[in-house]
Amino acid sequence: MGIRMKKLLIYLKDYKKECILGPLFKLLEAGFDLIVPLVMAMIIDRGIAAGNTPFIWQMGLVLLLLAVIGLTCSITAQYFAAKAAVGFAAKLRHGVFAHIETLSFREMDEIGASTLLTRLTSDINQVQAGTNMALRLFLRSPFIVLGAGILAFTIDVKMALVFVVVIPLLALVIFGIMLVTMPMYKKVQSFLDQLLGTTRQNLSGVRVIRAFNKEASQIARFGEENDRLTRMQLFVGKISALLNPVTYIMINGALVALIWTGAVRIHLGDLSQGQIIALINYMSQVLIELVKLANTIILTTKCVACGNRIQSLLEVEGSIKQESGEKPTGSRDFADRRGDGEGAEVEFQDVSLTYQEGGEPALEHICFTAARGQIIGVIGGTGAGKSSLVHLIPRFYDATEGSVKINGRDVKSLAVDELRQRIGIVMQRAVLFQGTIRENMRWGKGDATEEEILQALELAQASEFVFQKEEGLDYQIEQGGRNLSGGQRQRLTIARALVRRPEILILDDSASALDFATDARLRKALQNLPYRPTVFIVSQRTSSIQHADQILVLDDGELVGIGTHQELLKRCQVYQEIYGSQYKEEEE
16 A cells, blocks of 8 residues: 555544454455355265265255355445445545645646546545455455465365465466556556546637637547547556456466366375365365455555545645734734725735746736725736736735735735635636525625625626526526526626625626626726725726726736826826727727
8 A cells, every 4th residue: 555545544533443344244254155165065075975865954054054144244344344435435535625625726726627626536436446345355355365275274285285386376466467557557547637637628618619610629639638548548457457367277277286186086085075176166265266356456556546646635735824923013903893894905015926936927026005995906918917916815826925915914924714704806707606696695695684685786786687587586596607698697796795795805807798888887886885895806998997096007917007097098008008999999
């Protein structure tokens, strides 16, 4: 078992009883199985050969009793093993998901969504299957193999020497193949990761693929990756498939040797017919159990490979950590003003951000201060760093250089949960979850009243279409909001952020799907909120931010302009170009 895989056994601690009882009952079943050939030998030698019918019936009842007891032990062992394996997988899945939730966007970008999904699904399923099989057969099969060899010596020492030769050879073959296939299964899982990543991209971008008529190229790309995975799986499968024929050849060769020499010795009177039948039965048991052990080892090999991959994910530490520090003198703590309706002061001090080591900076030396209750517009071309800037406030990413402060305190010194409870954010991509509108609204505030939800919907210009539906707030939203238009999804996500009454509200290009009239009503509602949060509006439309108290103009990660709409029109070339291009489009 891999060193990393061992660390996962902590999730089995609540199933110690099942992990002991499962193998124990399997050993009991194995013990009863080992007695059966001896009983059969007695039936042949003392019953059939002597014509003792009552003895045959008596031993027949003993066989039936052994079968019933063995079946009971087997079912009990299966129950405990399954309970431990399924419980282990459930706790492990919960632990992995909880760990993923602690990772920042930086780690998720580096690892990749397809890899995370593989770890949570395919890898954990393999660990569950391997654990189940190991608890049932990992002790039983060696026990029967050794037990059959020992009992063979009690029958006849010379004939038992065949077992001494065959069993080590079989073990050598099995463990040799296991050592060869283990690293290959790791490659298979990594290829599966890549294939899932490609599939996920194609499914999420199917409209774009069809719009640009790229179906053929994407099918070809998928086919190449699928073929590579298939070839690797077939290669590993061929090596693993050698186990059965090799073991059968060796075992059947041993059976031929037993029957050949046994027949001669029976003719000479050194062995009875019952004894040779018992030896053949023991050899057959060795064959069956070694095949089972081989399959168990293959499955366990996959289990260990997948377990190591899961543990490597659990060893990834989130880069978002709280730093110790004292409260600045004379500064009101961000956590002291819950629900007072006042926004928070946000300050960027020489902030730079680089997504990957050695890559180009996404933001460089950003400096500005947003006063409490101000509306801040953020504008710039595609890739200018607008989303990157606002993502630093709730600590989705941490600044590479400089500091982001809220009410005078560095965000790194604030508890992440407390920080994000005070911030309402609407992402570029409107994400809704399966459930009712009311349930989605309560993502923003778990104990939100009906009145608070209705007020948030009204402010977000969403109440009109919500109450056009018969169910109203109980209208069922499908996964991802598929049964709503883009504008409806955006308005509901804005309402979800507003229901929290956040001290900082971030709208990250969240009105792009709205028409100009709805966008104008939304802007007016934000300016006339019954409370005064500090609002950040990221947009590519100058019309959406021209009434902001301050506008930040970004160009290739640099802050090239800051001021009001009128000020920027006079002295910021980038803003002039953006405004001019949009103004001409509107005139045309």
